[in-house]
Amino acid sequence: MYFLSGWPKRLLCPPGSPAEAPFHVQSDPQRAFFAVLAPARLSIWYSRPSVLIVTYKEPTKSSTQFGSYRQAEWRPDSTMIAVSTANGYILFFHVISSRGDKYLYEPVYPKGSPQMKGTPHFKEEHCAPALNLEMRKILDLQAPIMSLQSVLEDLLVATSDGLLHLIHWEGMTNGRKAINLCTVPFSVDLQSSRVGSFLGFADVHIRDMEYCATLDGFAVVFNDGKVGFITPVSSRFTAEQLHGVWPQDVVDGTCVAVNNKYRLMAFGCASGSVQVYTIDNTTGAMLLSHKLELTAKQYPDIWNKTGAVKLIRWSPDNSVVIVTWEYGGLSLWSVFGAQLICTLGGDFAYRSDGTKKDPLKINSMSWGAEGYHLWVISGFGSQHIEIESDLRNIVKQPSILLFQFIKSVLTVNPCMSNQEQVLLQGEDRLYLNCGEPSQTQNPRSSSHTQHKPRLENSPFADGGLESQGLSTLLGHRHWHVVQISSTYLESNWPIRFSAIDKLGQNIAVVGKFGFAHYSLLTKKWKLFGNITQEQNMIVTGGLAWWNDFMVLACYNISDHQEELRVYLRTSNLDNAFAHVTKTQAETLLLSVFRDMVIVFRADCSICLYSIERKSDGSNTMAGIQVLQEVSMSRYIPHPFLVVSVTLTSVSTENGITLKMPQQVPSHYQNSLKFTSPSLVF
Numbered sequence: 001m002y003f004l005s006g007w008p009k010r011l012l013c014p015p016g017s018p019a020e021a022p023f024h025v026q027s028d029p030q031r032a033f034f035a036v037l038a039p040a041r042l043s044i045w046y047s048r049p050s051v052l053i054v055t056y057k058e059p060t061k062s063s064t065q066f067g068s069y070r071q072a073e074w075r076p077d078s079t080m081i082a083v084s085t086a087n088g089y090i091l092f093f094h095v096i097s098s099r100g101d102k103y104l105y106e107p108v109y110p111k112g113s114p115q116m117k118g119t120p121h122f123k124e125e126h127c128a129p130a131l132n133l134e135m136r137k138i139l140d141l142q143a144p145i146m147s148l149q150s151v152l153e154d155l156l157v158a159t160s161d162g163l164l165h166l167i168h169w170e171g172m173t174n175g176r177k178a179i180n181l182c183t184v185p186f187s188v189d190l191q192s193s194r195v196g197s198f199l200g201f202a203d204v205h206i207r208d209m210e211y212c213a214t215l216d217g218f219a220v221v222f223n224d225g226k227v228g229f230i231t232p233v234s235s236r237f238t239a240e241q242l243h244g245v246w247p248q249d250v251v252d253g254t255c256v257a258v259n260n261k262y263r264l265m266a267f268g269c270a271s272g273s274v275q276v277y278t279i280d281n282t283t284g285a286m287l288l289s290h291k292l293e294l295t296a297k298q299y300p301d302i303w304n305k306t307g308a309v310k311l312i313r314w315s316p317d318n319s320v321v322i323v324t325w326e327y328g329g330l331s332l333w334s335v336f337g338a339q340l341i342c343t344l345g346g347d348f349a350y351r352s353d354g355t356k357k358d359p360l361k362i363n364s365m366s367w368g369a370e371g372y373h374l375w376v377i378s379g380f381g382s383q384h385i386e387i388e389s390d391l392r393n394i395v396k397q398p399s400i401l402l403f404q405f406i407k408s409v410l411t412v413n414p415c416m417s418n419q420e421q422v423l424l425q426g427e428d429r430l431y432l433n434c435g436e437p438s439q440t441q442n443p444r445s446s447s448h449t450q451h452k453p454r455l456e457n458s459p460f461a462d463g464g465l466e467s468q469g470l471s472t473l474l475g476h477r478h479w480h481v482v483q484i485s486s487t488y489l490e491s492n493w494p495i496r497f498s499a500i501d502k503l504g505q506n507i508a509v510v511g512k513f514g515f516a517h518y519s520l521l522t523k524k525w526k527l528f529g530n531i532t533q534e535q536n537m538i539v540t541g542g543l544a545w546w547n548d549f550m551v552l553a554c555y556n557i558s559d560h561q562e563e564l565r566v567y568l569r570t571s572n573l574d575n576a577f578a579h580v581t582k583t584q585a586e587t588l589l590l591s592v593f594r595d596m597v598i599v600f601r602a603d604c605s606i607c608l609y610s611i612e613r614k615s616d617g618s619n620t621m622a623g624i625q626v627l628q629e630v631s632m633s634r635y636i637p638h639p640f641l642v643v644s645v646t647l648t649s650v651s652t653e654n655g656i657t658l659k660m661p662q663q664v665p666s667h668y669q670n671s672l673k674f675t676s677p678s679l680v681f
Contacts, residue, residue, distance in 0.1 A: 001334070001340065001407065001408040001411070001424075002315070002319075002320045002332055002340055002341070002371070002405050002406070002407045002408075002411075003340070003341070003405065003406050003407070003424065004341055004403065004404070004405060005404040005405060005406045005426060006404055008376070008401040008402055008403045008404070009050070009401070009402040009404070010399050010400070010401055010402075011045075011050055011399065011400040011401075011402060012399070013052075013399060013400060014052070014055065020038045020039065020040070020041060021038060022036045022037065022038050022041075022043070022377050022400065023037060023038065023039075023363045023364060023377060024036070024037040024069075024070075024071060024072060024363070024364045024377065025037075025364045025365065025366045025375045025376075025377050025400065026071075026072045026073065026074065026364075026366055027047075027074075027366040027367065027368065027375070028074040028078040029074060029076050029077075029078060030078060030369075031047060031316065031367065031368050031369040032046070032047050032048075032078075032369070033045065033046060033047065033053075033078065033095075034047065034366065034375055035072045035074065035081050036377070036400065037069045037070075037071075037072055037083065038069070039068035039069060040057060040058040040063045040068065040069065041055055041056065041057050041058070041069075042055070042056045042069065042072070042081065042083060042093060042133060043055040043056075044095065044131055044133065045400075046105075046128040046129070047368055047369060047373070048369075048493060049105065049128065050402060051104070051105055051128050053104060053128055053129070053130070053131050054131050054132060054133055055133075056093065056133040056135070065087070065089075066085040066086075066087055066089045066091065067085045067086030067087035067088075067089070068085065068086045069083050069084070069085055069086075070083075070084045070085060070086055070145065071083070071084045071145070071147070071148050072084075072148075073148040073149065073150050073155065074150065075150065075169050076150060076152070076153075078095065079094065079095055080092060080093065080094055080095060080169055081093045081095060081133075082148060082150075082155055082169075084145035084148055084157075085145070086144065087144075088140060088141045088142050088143045088144055088145060088159065089138060089139065089140050089141070090138075090139040090141065090145065090148075090155075090157065090167070090171070091135055091137075091138055092135070092136050092137035092138070092139070092169070092170070092171045093133050093134065093135050093136070094133070094134045094135075094136050095131055095132075095133060096131065096132040096133075096134055097129055097130070097131055098129070098130040098131070098132065102130045103127035103128060103129055103130060104127075104128045104129070104130050105127060105128040106127045107127070136171070137170065137171030138171070139167065139171050141157065141159055141165060143159040143160050143161040143163070144159065144160040145157055145158070145159055145160075146158045146159060146160055146205060146206055146207055146208070147206055147207070147208055147209045149209055149210065149211050149218070150211075151166075151211050153168065153169060154166050154167060154168055154169070155167045155168070155169060156209075156211070156218075158205065158206035158209055158220075159205065160205050160223075161205065162180060162181045162182060162203070162204050162205045163178040163179065163180055163181070163205075164178060164179040164181065164206070165178045165179075166179075179242065181204050181205065181206070182204060184230065184242045184243065184244055185243050185244070186228060186243075186244040186245065186246055187243075187244075187245060188245060188246070188247075188248065188285055189245055189280070189283040189284050189285035190231075190243065190245060190283065190284025190285070191283055191284065203223070204222060204223065204224070205222070205223050206220050206221065206222060206223075207221045207222060207223050207253075207254075207255075208220070208221045208254075208255045208256050209221070209256065210256055210257055210258045211258070212258040212260055212263065212265065213260050214260045214261070214263050214637070214638050214640060214641060215229070215231070215258075215263050215279055216231055216232070217229050217230055217231030217232070218230045218231070219256045219258050219265040219267070220244075220256065221253040221254065221255060221256050221267065222253070224251070225250070225251045225252040225253050225254075225270065226246060226250065226251060226253065227246060227247065227250045227253040227256065227267045227277075228244045228245060228246035228247075228286075229244060229245050229246070229265065229277075229279065229286055230242055230243070230244040231243065231244070245279075245284060245285060245286050246286065247277065247286045247288065249288075250267060250269065250275060252269045252270035252271060252308075253267045253268065253269060253270075254268045254269060254270055254308045254309050254310070255267070255268040255309060255310065255311060255312055256268070256312065257312035257313055257314055257321065258314070259314050259318050259321070259335065260318060260640065261317075261318035261640060261641065261643070262278075262318060262335055262641075262643075263278055263279065263641065264276050264277070264278055264289060264335070265277045265278070265286075266292070266312050266314075266321060268308070268309025268310070268311075268312050268323070269308070269309055270308040270309075271308075272293065272294065272306045272307065272308065272309060272325060273291050273292065273293035273309070274291065274292035274293070274309055274312060274321075274323055274333075275288060275291055276288070276289045276290050276291065276292065276337075277289060289336070290336055290337045291337065292321070292323060292331075292333050292337055292339075294306065294331075294342070294344070298339075298342075298345075299342075299344055299345050301345070302344050302345055305327065306325035306326070306327055306328075306329055306344070307325050307326030307327040308325065308326045309323060309324075309325055309326075310324050310325055310326050310362070311323070311324045311362065311364070311365060313365055313366065313367060315367055315371040316367050316369070316370060316371050317370070317371055317407075317411050317412050318335070319334070319335060319371075319407075319411040319412075320332055320333060320334055320335070320340065320371075320407075320411075321333050321335070322365070322374065324362040324365070325359075327359065327361075328358060328359025328360055328361040328362075328379070329342070329343055329344040329359040329360065330342070330343045330360060330362060331343070331344070343359065343360060344359060360378060360379075361378060361379030362376055362377070362378055362379070363377045363378065363379060364376075364377045365377070369494050370412075370427070370494045370495070370496060371405060371407060372404065372405055372406075372407075372426060372427040372494060373402055373403065373404060373405070373427075374402070374403040374405065375400060375401075375402060376400070376401040376402070376403060377400055377401075378399065378401055404426075404427075405426075406424045406425065406426040406431060407424060407425060407426075408422075408423070408424055408425075409423045409424070409425050409497070409498040409499065409500075412496065412497060412542070413497040413498065413499060413542040413543065414542075414589070414591070414643065414644040414646075415499055415542060415543070415544040415590065415591050415592065420502075420504065421433060421500050421504045423498060423499075423500050423507070425495055425498045425509070426495075427493065427494050427495065428483065428484050428489055428493075428495075429481055429482060429483050429484055430481070430482040430484065430498060430507060430509070431479050431480070431481055431482075432479065432480040432481075432482060432500070432504070432507070432520075433478070433479055433480075480520070482507065482518060482520075484509060484516075484518075484525075485516055485518075485525040485527060487525075487527060488509075488511065488514075488516045488525070488527055489511065491512070491513070491535070492511030492512045492513050492514065492534075493511060493512065494511065494512070495509050495510070495511050496510050496511060496512070496539070497509070497510040497539060497542050497543055498510070499542070499543050499544055499545055499550075500545070501545035501547075501548075502545065502547075504520070505519065505520050505521055506518065506519050506520065506545070506569055507520070508543055508545070508550050510539040510542075510543055510552070512538075513534055513535045513536075513537060513538060514528055514533070514534030514535065514537055514539075515539060515543065515550070515552065516528075516573075517550060517569060517573075519569075526569075526572075526573050527573060528573045528574065529572060529573065529574055530574060530575075533574065533575050535557075536556065536557050536558050537554045537555065537556060537557065537565075538554060538555045538557065539552050539553065539554045540553055540554060540555055540562070540586050540587055540588070541553035541586070541587030541588050541589055541590045541599060541600075542589065542590045543590065544590055544591060544592040544597075545592070546566075546592050546595075546597070546611055546622070547613070548568060548569045548570060549566050549567065549568055549569065549611075549613075549622045550566070550567045550569065551564070551565075551566050551590065551592060551597055551611070551622075552564075552565055552566075552567075552590070553565075553583070553587030553590050553599060555586065561582055562582070562583045562584070562585060562586050562587065563580050563581065563582055563583060564580070564581040564582075564583055564587070564597075564599065564609070564624065565578050565579065565580050565581075566578060566579040566611070566621070566622040566624060568620055568621065568622070570620075571620075577619075577621070579621050579622050579623060579624060581609075581624050581626075583599070583601070583607070584601070584603070584605075585601040585602045585603040585605065586601060586602040587599045587600070587601055587602075588600050588601060588602055588639055588640075588642065589642060589644060589645050591644070591645060591646050591647065592611075593646065593647035593648070593649075594647075594649075595610060595611055595612065596608060596609065596610060596611065596627070596647055597609040597610075597611050597624065598645055598646070598647050599645075600639070600642055600645040601639075602639050603631075603633070603639070604631065604632045604633040604636045604639050605629055605630065605631045605632065605633070606629070606630045606631075606632060606645060607626065607628070607629045607630075608626075608627040608628045608629075608630075608647075609624045609625060609626055609627060610624070610625050610627055611623070611624050612625075
């Protein structure tokens with residue numbers, strides 16, 4: 001679940017004529033930088049803080065030759081940017097970082113405040129780097145360029161003459177011939193692709209395309225509105241090795257975006273709806289999964305007036321998709337079609353004088369790091385967000401809008417150890433639906449005692465409800481806002497994972513390095529005393545609470561080792577008080593059930609651990625012991641596709657039974673539930 005947070009911020013662009021207004025924004029793969037295009041300008045912005053770093057202005061003579069800029073695409077290592085132009089050229093810009101200790105912006109602390117310049121990575125995290133843009137290569141494709149797509153070390157380019165060009169990032173074609181789309185066979189499934197028909201209409205070309213790594217192919221939209229999926233039958237990218245499938249019921253496609261985690265292709269249509277397709281694992285046919293469309297019940301006066309779908313963008317965690325239309329408006333949907341946000345209609349459709357407001361028109365948009373920000377280049381004139389009458393002239397100038405979001409912690413950390421509190425995370429704060437204030441402050445108060453007799457005969461009387469009462473489940477409007485420690489955020493922004501314990505009293509957060517935890521009772525943060533230990537660990541598979549312990553999977557940078565660690569909340573946050581277990585592969589998912597820990601790894605294996613509390617004099621620690629490892633490589637095409645892995649006490653016929661039951665107490669012999677977009681065990 002995603003929610004808008006506050007009003008969008010407006011970033012000032014360099015002053016210029018309307019002809020030099022920005023119209024396209026594209027983030028780099030790490031979402032630390034954003035390339036912003038104007039007709040004859042390429043600019044690079046830094047994400048935190050949101051500031052302009054460098055601008056390249058095309059000379060008038062060469063601008064006439066190349067034509068205006070159209071699209072931008074980053075190299076995977078963020079060292080180059082490819083820019084397409086109206087006259088069929090691709091301009092390759094090198095992004096050069098200035099050597100030495102030189103930065104454009106550095107934070108200035110008030111006198112008397114603690115200085116952070118001794119913190120590792122301080123400069124890299126808080127100072128906008130000094131960059132230069134230098135054009136190195138120019139490639140003339142002699143036809144207008146419709147789409148750019150970065151694929152590993154190559155750039156796939158679709159032109160209006162119906163060709164696909166595979167170009168190296170250094171501006172070379174490596175002797176490969178361009179592929180004519182008319183020579184690629186298409187059919188309704190891959191089983192009949194060898195006898196499939198070819199694109200028989202004249203002037204066929206790709207309007208929009210996007211690469212899906214987990215499907216190993218391209219979702220494409222053709223200029224006549226048909227949509228399809230093109231995949232190579234081998235590693236070679238030639239006309240003889242490509243084939244395509246398409247649905248026969250889509251003839252008005254406008255744009256496309258793919259979801260790699262759920263293997264979904266979202267096609268925008270001229271009707272204003274979005275049709276989401278997947279690939280059948282058996283036949284290779286494109287199957288309609290669901291539609292994203294506004295209904296007359298929700299928007300009786302505007303639902304059919306949005307025009308064609310203009311842009312579709314999936315969030316970085318692949319849990320939501322944002323959609324905009326030709327005539328304006330913005331909406332946010334969950335993966336499988338629940339509408340979360342829509343700017344059309346509502347209380348703000350009319351001004352105070354009774355005149356109708358125009359929807360916000362969006363020319364381009366790109367997600368920021370972890371989905372906390374959405375960079376938007378809006379339309380001009382009255383389509384801008386209205387603020388105050390004396391500011392309207394300023395607002396009508398070209399600008400970049402920055403929308404801010406908060407999201408559920410379950411989108412990136414689907415741990416099942418606590419389902420009683422609603423916890424949302426933002427870039428610098430947490431929102432907790434924490435029950436009645438009296439219960440939050442003292443969970444063992446008299447109000448808890450009043451609920452206890454009712455819960456003794458209830459099926460929910462186990463665990464947290466017995467200590468929290470029913471108020472958490474009944475819901476209310478009280479939200480507790482926790483500001484994340486600025487000391488931790490200084491070198492570890494953005495927050496990646498969060499988790500709350502079963503009683504709803506303690507919260508742990510994970511940023512770029514290390515982690516920190518917070519007590520709602522004492523209202524204090526606990527951080528690593530040794531900053532080197534914090535900067536030496538990267539949490540990879542999320543974290544979970546087990547009683548007073550935090551269980552997390554991490555990568556030890558100095559030892560180059562994947563580990564499973566357990567820290568006690570009441571002890572100092574130090575590796576000396578942690579229980580460390582080495583693991584064989586990177587952990588992607590982690591969950592806790594009763595006294596068991598289950599992890600899913602990058603080698604498609606599942607490992608079960610038992611966890612118990614141990615006391616050694618005054619020291620209290622947790623011990624972890626391996627129970628079983630199960631390989632799932634036969635059932636999973638790619639480890640990235642797995643959404644969650646959990647344990648349950650309900651036995652099923654499809655449950656995976658432990659091979660060593662004599663080593664496991666009877667209450668540990670649980671069945672395993674393993675969830676992916678296509679597999680449920």
